[in-house]
Amino acid sequence: MEDETKIEESETSQNTDGEATEKTPTLEDYLELEKKNKQLYARAKKAEEEVQKTKTLKQDPSRDDEWREKMELKVAGYDDKEVEFLLRNGGKKAVDDVFVKNAISAMREQKKAENAAVDDSGSKSDIERKYTMEQLKEMPTAELEKVLKTLGK
Numbered sequence: 001m002e003d004e005t006k007i008e009e010s011e012t013s014q015n016t017d018g019e020a021t022e023k024t025p026t027l028e029d030y031l032e033l034e035k036k037n038k039q040l041y042a043r044a045k046k047a048e049e050e051v052q053k054t055k056t057l058k059q060d061p062s063r064d065d066e067w068r069e070k071m072e073l074k075v076a077g078y079d080d081k082e083v084e085f086l087l088r089n090g091g092k093k094a095v096d097d098v099f100v101k102n103a104i105s106a107m108r109e110q111k112k113a114e115n116a117a118v119d120d121s122g123s124k125s126d127i128e129r130k131y132t133m134e135q136l137k138e139m140p141t142a143e144l145e146k147v148l149k150t151l152g153k
Contacts (some may be wrong), residue, residue: 064086069087069091069092070083070087072092073086073087073091073095076095078104080108082104082108085100085103085104085107086100086104126151127147127148127151131147
């Protein structure tokens, strides 16, 4: 039996005379095989992890449900901030809640107020933005003409 294992472990090669000679594996051969084995094992493990990852992504129905619910709320007329607020507070079920309705209407009113804010600087001319009325009244005529010419260009 021990002789059989020696035969299995040894390699046969041809010498220059054409005779078969046995070559026993060296420590270097063993280390090289061990290195290749580790590399193959690492590749197999990585591939297995990727397969598991893709399976979990495909099998996660909660992601599909969440996406579907987001789209339904957007179609119902809610913007992104309102949709996120609704999802944090129960999703589509929260739409019927009085407190949630009041919060969304407050959000919409605040958004309207921010958009309706009028910029006063739009009604003033370039000269009025740079100089006050007092500065213009006290300004010498030559300097005032110079300012008017630069703005006219």
